[in-house]
Amino acid sequence: MHFWKSEWKPLLWIVAGFLVCFYLPVEAIQTSERLRNAVFESLYLVRWYAQEHVLLCLIPAFFIAGAIAVFISQDSVMKYLGANANKVLAYSVASVSGTILAVCSCTVLPLFAGIYRMGAGLGPATAFLYSGPAINVLAIILTARVLGLQLGIARAIGAILFSVVIGLLMAFIFRKEELEKIEAQAGLPEPEVARPLWQNALFFGVMVGILVFANWAKPAEMVGTWAAIYAAKWWITGALGIALAVILVHWFELTVGKVVLVTSVTAVLAFQFAAQPMIAFAAGVIGLSWLTSTNKDEAGEWFETSWDYAKQILPLLFFGVVVAGALLGRPGHEALIPSQWIVWAVGGNSMFSNFFAALAGAFMYFATLTEVPILQGLIGNGMGQGPALSLLLAGPALSLPNMLVIRSIMGTKKTAVFVALVVVMATISGIFFGAIWG
Numbered sequence: 515m516h517f518w519k520s521e522w523k524p525l526l527w528i529v530a531g532f533l534v535c536f537y538l539p540v541e542a543i544q545t546s547e548r549l550r551n552a553v554f555e556s557l558y559l560v561r562w563y564a565q566e567h568v569l570l571c572l573i574p575a576f577f578i579a580g581a582i583a584v585f586i587s588q589d590s591v592m593k594y595l596g597a598n599a600n601k602v603l604a605y606s607v608a609s610v611s612g613t614i615l616a617v618c619s620c621t622v623l624p625l626f627a628g629i630y631r632m633g634a635g636l637g638p639a640t641a642f643l644y645s646g647p648a649i650n651v652l653a654i655i656l657t658a659r660v661l662g663l664q665l666g667i668a669r670a671i672g673a674i675l676f677s678v679v680i681g682l683l684m685a686f687i688f689r690k691e692e693l694e695k696i697e698a699q700a701g702l703p704e705p706e707v708a709r710p711l712w713q714n715a716l717f718f719g720v721m722v723g724i725l726v727f728a729n730w731a732k733p734a735e736m737v738g739t740w741a742a743i744y745a746a747k748w749w750i751t752g753a754l755g756i757a758l759a760v761i762l763v764h765w766f767e768l769t770v771g772k773v774v775l776v777t778s779v780t781a782v783l784a785f786q787f788a789a790q791p792m793i794a795f796a797a798g799v800i801g802l803s804w805l806t807s808t809n810k811d812e813a814g815e816w817f818e819t820s821w822d823y824a825k826q827i828l829p830l831l832f833f834g835v836v837v838a839g840a841l842l843g844r845p846g847h848e849a850l851i852p853s854q855w856i857v858w859a860v861g862g863n864s865m866f867s868n869f870f871a872a873l874a875g876a877f878m879y880f881a882t883l884t885e886v887p888i889l890q891g892l893i894g895n896g897m898g899q900g901p902a903l904s905l906l907l908a909g910p911a912l913s914l915p916n917m918l919v920i921r922s923i924m925g926t927k928k929t930a931v932f933v934a935l936v937v938v939m940a941t942i943s944g945i946f947f948g949a950i951w952g
Contacts, residue, residue: 548850552840555849559839559879560832569792572620572828573799574725579624580820581721583632584812585714595634595642608641609677610649620831620879622646623919624823630923636692637685640932643920645677648911657886657906664951665899669906672943676907680935687931709765717761723754728795748791752784755798766813768805776801827919834915838879860892860901863948865941871901872940875909876933879916885909900948908940 595604622643630639649670658666685692730747733740743750759777762768780801784794806817843849859870880888889902912933921929 548848551843551847552849555843555847556836556839558847559843560835563832563835563879567620568828569796569799570728571725572624572831573824574721574728575622575624576820576824576827577802577816578718578721578725579628579823580816580818581718582625582628583819584816585709585717586632595629595638599635599638604635604638605641605678605681608638608681609645609674620913620915620919623827623831623916623923626920627823627827627923635685636688636924636928637681639681640684641677641681643932644680644911644936645673646911648673648677648907661886661889661893661902665903665906668903668943668947668951672903672907673911676911676936676939676943679939680932683935684928684932688928713765717765720754720757720761724751724758727751727754748784751795752781755780758802762805762813766809767811768809768813772805776805826922830918830922831915834913834918835879838877838914841877860897860905863898863900863945865945867898867901868904868944868948869937869941871897871944872904872908872937875905875907875940876912876917876937877914878909879913880909898948899951900944900946902944903947904940904944907943908936912936 594607625646626639626643629642630636634642654666654670654673657669727743727747727750730744732744735741736744756777759773763770763773776798780794780798783797784791787793803817806813806820808814809817839849841850843851860867860874875885885906889897889905892905893899893902917929917933920932
C-alpha cells in the first residue's frame with residue numbers, strides 16, 4: 515500500500531510513455547507531409563535553440579542566478595525588491611531591467627528564479643519577469659525602424675506600464691501569501707556581508723556585460739553606434755572575461771595558476787579560431803565551471819547553485835521548444851498549424867483578432883529580436899496594427915517553454931494568473947492601438 519501512495523505518479527508517467535511509444539503513428543508520420551514537417555521542424559528548432567541560445571544566453575544566466583543566490587544577502591533583496599520594500603523603488607528597478615538585459619523569455623527565467631527564491635516580492639519579481647525580455651532597447655529601436663515609429667513607441671510605453679500593472683495585480687491577487695512571506699522572513703537574522711556593495715555591483719556588472727555583449731544582435735544596417743558595438747562585441751566580451759578572471763583571483767581567492775591557465779587557453783582558442791568565437795566562449799564556460807566546482811568555499815557553492823538551476827530549467831525548456839516547433843514551426847516553415855490560419859485570424863482589429871494574436875504570441879517562442887521580422891512578414895500578409903501590438907506585448911515575454919519553467923518556480927495558480935494577465939492586457943492594448951492607428 516505504501517508503494518502506491520508514494521510511487522503512483524512515476525508509474526503513471528512510465529505507463530503513459532510506454533503507451534505513446536507502443537502506439538506511435540510512424541506510418542502516419544511517414545505518409546503525411548504535415549506530420550513529417552512537424553517532426554522535422556521540432557528537431558530543427560531544438561537544434562537551433564541548442565546552437566544559438568544555450569551556450570551564449572542560458573549558461574551565463576545560470577551563473578548569474580547562482581551568484582544572486584550565494585553572494586547577495588536575502589536582506590538586500592528584501593530591501594529593494596521585497597514585498598514590503600518601497601513600492602516606487604521596487605517597481606522602478608524591476609520595470610526597466612529589460613533595457614539593460616537583452617534577454618528572451620527563457621533566458622530571464624534563471625534570473626527570475628534567483629531573485630524570487632531569495633525573497634523578492636511576487637509583484638516586483640513578476641514585473642522583472644515580464645520586463646526582462648519585453649523592454650529590450652535594441653528590440654524597441656528595431657521595431658520603430660522596421661515596423662514604424664508609432665508601433666515602436668507603443669511597444670516601449672506598453673511594456674513598461676505592463677510590467678508595473680501586472681506586478682501590482684499579482685501582488686494584490688496573492689496578497690495573503692505575500693503577507694505570510696513577510697511574516698516568515700521578519701524574524702530572520704541579517705546575514706553577514708562577505709564583501710562591500712561596490713565589489714558585488716562590479717562583479718554582477720561584469721557578468722551581465724558578458725551576457726549582453728556575447729548576445730549583441732547584428733543590426734539591419736552596419737552603420738552607426740549599434741553596428742560599431744556589434745563589430746567589437748567579442749573584443750568587449752573578452753575584456754570582460756579578463757576582468758572576471760581578475761575578480762575571481764582577488765575577491766574570491768581562486769588559485770592564480772588555475773585562473774591563468776583557463777584564461778590563457780581561452781585566449782589562444784579565441785585567436786586560433788577567430789571566425790568561430792563560440793569555441794573560445796565554450797572553453798571559458800568549461801574553465802569557469804572547473805574553477806568553481808573544484809573550490810570548497812563560496813565559489814564551490816556558487817557552482818552548485820548554478821547547476822541546480824540548470825537541472826531544473828533546461829529539461830523543461832527543451833521539451834517546450836520541441837512542442838512549440840512541432841505546432842508552430844520556424845519563421846517561414848510550417849508545422850502542424852498552417853500559417854494561413856494565423857494570418858486569417860489576426861487580420862483587422864476585432865477583439866478576436868487581438869486576443870488570438872496575444873494568445874498565439876504567448877505560446878510561440880521568440881528569440882531576442884526575431885519577433886520583428888516575423889511580424890514584418892505577418893503585416894505584409896494582412897495582419898492588423900492592433901494585433902501586431904498585441905503579439906509584440908505578449909510574445910517576447912511568454913512562450914510555452916517559459917510557462918513550463920515558471921510553473922515549476924511559483925506554482926500552477928500563479929503561472930495561470932500571470933499568463934492570463936499578459937494575454938488580456940495585450941489584447942486590450944491592441945484594440946485601443948488599432949482603433950487609433952489601424
